[in-house]
Amino acid sequence: MTAEEMFFVWLHYEGLTRKKLWWVMENYQPYTSFGKALQQNDSTAITYLGEELARKIQKDLSNENILKHANMLAKHNISVLLASHKAYPQELLCLEEDAPPILYYKGNVNVLSSRTIAVVGTRKPTQYAREMTAKFSAGLAEKGFTVVSGLAYGIDTEAAVATLGVHKPTIAVLANGLDTVYPEQNTMLARKIEENGLLLSENPMHTQPQPYQFLERNRIISALSEGVLIVEAGEKSGALNTAQHTINQGKELFVLPSLLTNKQGRGSNRLLTEVPDAFTTSVEDICARLHVEVVSTNEQMPMLTENEQKVYAILEEGETEFDVLQERTNMDTCELNSLLTSMEIRGIIRKLPANFYSV
Numbered sequence: 001m002t003a004e005e006m007f008f009v010w011l012h013y014e015g016l017t018r019k020k021l022w023w024v025m026e027n028y029q030p031y032t033s034f035g036k037a038l039q040q041n042d043s044t045a046i047t048y049l050g051e052e053l054a055r056k057i058q059k060d061l062s063n064e065n066i067l068k069h070a071n072m073l074a075k076h077n078i079s080v081l082l083a084s085h086k087a088y089p090q091e092l093l094c095l096e097e098d099a100p101p102i103l104y105y106k107g108n109v110n111v112l113s114s115r116t117i118a119v120v121g122t123r124k125p126t127q128y129a130r131e132m133t134a135k136f137s138a139g140l141a142e143k144g145f146t147v148v149s150g151l152a153y154g155i156d157t158e159a160a161v162a163t164l165g166v167h168k169p170t171i172a173v174l175a176n177g178l179d180t181v182y183p184e185q186n187t188m189l190a191r192k193i194e195e196n197g198l199l200l201s202e203n204p205m206h207t208q209p210q211p212y213q214f215l216e217r218n219r220i221i222s223a224l225s226e227g228v229l230i231v232e233a234g235e236k237s238g239a240l241n242t243a244q245h246t247i248n249q250g251k252e253l254f255v256l257p258s259l260l261t262n263k264q265g266r267g268s269n270r271l272l273t274e275v276p277d278a279f280t281t282s283v284e285d286i287c288a289r290l291h292v293e294v295v296s297t298n299e300q301m302p303m304l305t306e307n308e309q310k311v312y313a314i315l316e317e318g319e320t321e322f323d324v325l326q327e328r329t330n331m332d333t334c335e336l337n338s339l340l341t342s343m344e345i346r347g348i349i350r351k352l353p354a355n356f357y358s359v
Contacts, residue, residue: 004031005080006070012102012204013069014057016049021101023048025083035061072205076179077194078104087112091223094249098219100202104178107198111146111169117286118148118221120239121155121231122264129155129232129264131344131351132256134162136229139283139347141168143292146197148173148225150217151186155231155239160189162345169197171224175217177207218242219249226290227252229280233267240267247275252289254280283347307331307339308348315349315359322355 001009008031012021028034037045038058046054073080081088081103089112092099119137121129137147137159147163149156151172163170172193176182178201181190193199202220203213218238222228222245230253233239246253255278258265272279280286287293304312310329314320326336340357343349350358 001070001073001080005082006066007031007035008082008102009073009080009204010066010069011057014060015053018101018202019097020049022097022099025101073104076205077106078178078205079106079109080104081109089224092220095219095223100220102202102204104201104204105198106178107194107196108169109198111171111198112224114146114169115144115290115292116148116171116225117145117290118225118228118242119155119159119231120149120221120228120242121268122234122237122239123152123154123156124234124264125154125158125232126262126264129256129258130158133158133231134165134345135347135350136231136256136283136286137162138166138168138345140229140286141166141170142347143283143287145226145292146171148221150174150214150221151181151183151190151193151199152214152238153183153185157186157189160193164192164196165345167196171198171200173217173221173224174199174201174209175203175213176209177201177203177205179205180208182209214238215241219245222246222249222251225251227254227286229254229256229286230268230271230278231256232258232262232265233271234264235267235270237267240271243271243275253278254286254289256280304348307335308343311336311339311343311357312348312359315357319352319356319358322357325357 008021024034038054083099083101087109088103117140119133133155141147141163146169147159148171149159151174160170160172170193178199181187190199215238218241222242228242228246228251230239230243243253253275255268255271257272257279258269307329311325314325314328329336344351352358
């Protein structure tokens with residue numbers, strides 16, 4: 001970590017807001033001139049920061065305190081990106097004054113330069129939404145997109161798990177500091193993302209997530225992404241807030257339709273009445289709108305195991321029920337279920353209502 005990074009991380013921890021950090025970065029070059037200005041009781045700096053905060057920084061400003069906080073970050077394997085760093089995502093700068101001046105991260109920062117798409121939705125998805133999240137996330141990842149989500153319960157978790165399941169990186173944008181994981185139940189998933197992708201936050205260590213921070217986090221998810229896919233969202237789902245950011249930022253919005261009787265999908269269905277062009281039913285739809293070439297099925301067909309070849313050959317004859325597949329392949333229930341799920345996630349087959357399958 002550079003001396004400049006350590007200084008601004010310390011200021012952030014001292015209590016400077018996003019707006020005030022930007023003000024310091026833009027008005028004090030080199031950065032060391034800000035500390036000198038405060039030591040000299042510069043009236044402009046004290047007035048802008050406020051008397052109480054300015055005096056606190058004056059009192060705490062020391063190389064020892066700055067280094068102490070940098071060591072705390074290092075202990076938790078947390079790195080930082082200032083907005084001036086070449087690896088900082090340029091898409092976030094389009095947020096202008098709402099862009100985070102500092103990003104904290106764990107994992108591979110290089111994934112920020114890949115093509116990205118967000119997959120978000122309700123924290124309490126239906127089984128259908130879980131299946132669609134797995135199918136779309138894995139399919140988009142295999143088309144070269146890095147899937148972005150928020151590590152929340154439900155759709156976010158399903159998206160990350162499915163992406164990692166096809167051995168592709170994923171990005172999780174957290175509302176809290178990176179020294180903790182929220183929800184706690186996703187601690188193991190967060191470790192896997194750190195190893196195979198990127199954990200990202202605009203908040204310093206020891207930040208416990210507040211409701212407004214989840215909403216603020218959503219602007220980063222949409223800004224990082226070329227498009228946002230809403231799988232399923234209730235009437236008060238935070239995913240609707242992400243959708244609004246997506247529209248405001250001029251990004252592509254994609255929404256899967258839900259059954260009219262599904263309460264968990266009322267928000268996403270309302271989105272479709274407001275933004276009809278967001279309607280989508282396939283990975284191919286999304287790829288076409290994001291100008292990604294989709295090769296023919298024959299060209300993209302992955303290698304199949306012997307049992308997968310048997311199943312695929314049967315399904316080529318037409319839609320087939322699970323019990324019939326089991327009878328014709330002589331596979332036990334658990335083995336066939338696992339095989340079908342794997343093939344579905346990889347986009348080779350589709351699961352239909354009433355336990356039918358098709359290619």
